Amino acid sequence: MNLSATRTINILIVEDDVFMQAILEEILSTSYLIEIRSNGMDALAYMQNGNIPDLVIADLNTPKLSGLELIQQVKVSDFFNSVPIIILSGEESSDKRIKCLDAGADDFVVKPFNPAELEARIRVVLRRMGKLSA
Secondary structure (H helix, E strand, O other): OOHHHHOOOEEEEEOOOHHHHHHHHHHHOOOOEEEEEOOHHHHHHHHHOOOOOOEEEEEOOOOOOOHHHHHHHHHHOOOOOOOOEEEEEOOOOHHHHHHHHHHOOOEEEEOOOOHHHHHHHHHHHHHHOOOOOO
């Protein structure tokens, strides 16, 4: 991966578990600029203040505003409705995955996950959005 090309890409991580925050930051910070918020409400406020990430990775079960509710809020906004969202969750229910995807999530990754697979899924979404070349 071309580090200089990806280090300008901003990823907002929405995760309330500090251990998972550290894992995601460790995995992704060598290639991307990372911002972390511990709940959906703080993530939404961050974006409403003009900080528009290239990608959001959100846990499904965050406090104050769930991952599903965050998707719904992001997708109705005229300012950041095009921001792609990948949901991370320990929830394996097909119903939850379908609800998130139907609400506008671009992908759904079940925890525990393979870090290399998550990175590949991120690259797919970023390529689709024109933020990363093939």
